[in-house]
Amino acid sequence: MHDPGPGRMARRKIKLDVDSRAEFSYADDEPSAFASMLGGLIEANVRSRPEKARDFESLVARVGIFVTDIDEGVTLDFKGGTLVVHNGLKPRRTLTIRADADTVMNLSNLKIGLLGLPIYYDGVGRGIAAKLLRGKLRIDGLLPNVLTLNTVTRIFSVQ
Numbered sequence: 001m002h003d004p005g006p007g008r009m010a011r012r013k014i015k016l017d018v019d020s021r022a023e024f025s026y027a028d029d030e031p032s033a034f035a036s037m038l039g040g041l042i043e044a045n046v047r048s049r050p051e052k053a054r055d056f057e058s059l060v061a062r063v064g065i066f067v068t069d070i071d072e073g074v075t076l077d078f079k080g081g082t083l084v085v086h087n088g089l090k091p092r093r094t095l096t097i098r099a100d101a102d103t104v105m106n107l108s109n110l111k112i113g114l115l116g117l118p119i120y121y122d123g124v125g126r127g128i129a130a131k132l133l134r135g136k137l138r139i140d141g142l143l144p145n146v147l148t149l150n151t152v153t154r155i156f157s158v159q
Helices: 033-048 050-058 101-107 123-134 143-156
Strands: 025-027 060-067 074-080 084-089 095-099 138-140
Touching: 025 033, 033 050, 033 074, 033 084, 033 143, 050 143, 060 084, 060 101, 060 143, 095 143, 101 123
Parallel strands: 025 084, 060 095
Antiparallel strands: 060 074, 074 084, 095 138
16 A cells, blocks of 8 residues: 655755746836847846856846947846846946947956956957046946946856
């Protein structure tokens, strides 16, 4: 006769389904092309890579990105597993990145190295570092939020 008690069960790690937990939305009825592009890039990265999903789950920050040559801004409001994308720069931002469109797009090409830190010694990284030193890339709130910037860079990077 079969024992109906629970008995022993094999222990397995359950793979978390990022698609069911991560939420991506737009605050505006008609998001700008730039807002749609950034939101779509981040969503694709998070849904395709488990290490980016872990960063996304842990990130609580409001990040502004302002593209100087098209005079357009976007606010990315990360809330620990959710992202709300706003047209324009909203108040109470943790970080604000200001640069031209090429530089903003190059941020998504930064490679991530050991300990999850961006690599600044390859071609793309040297270009980003040079623009930061020359003032063509400005990051308001950088010093008190270096760890937040590294997390955002990891989520944003397609590498």
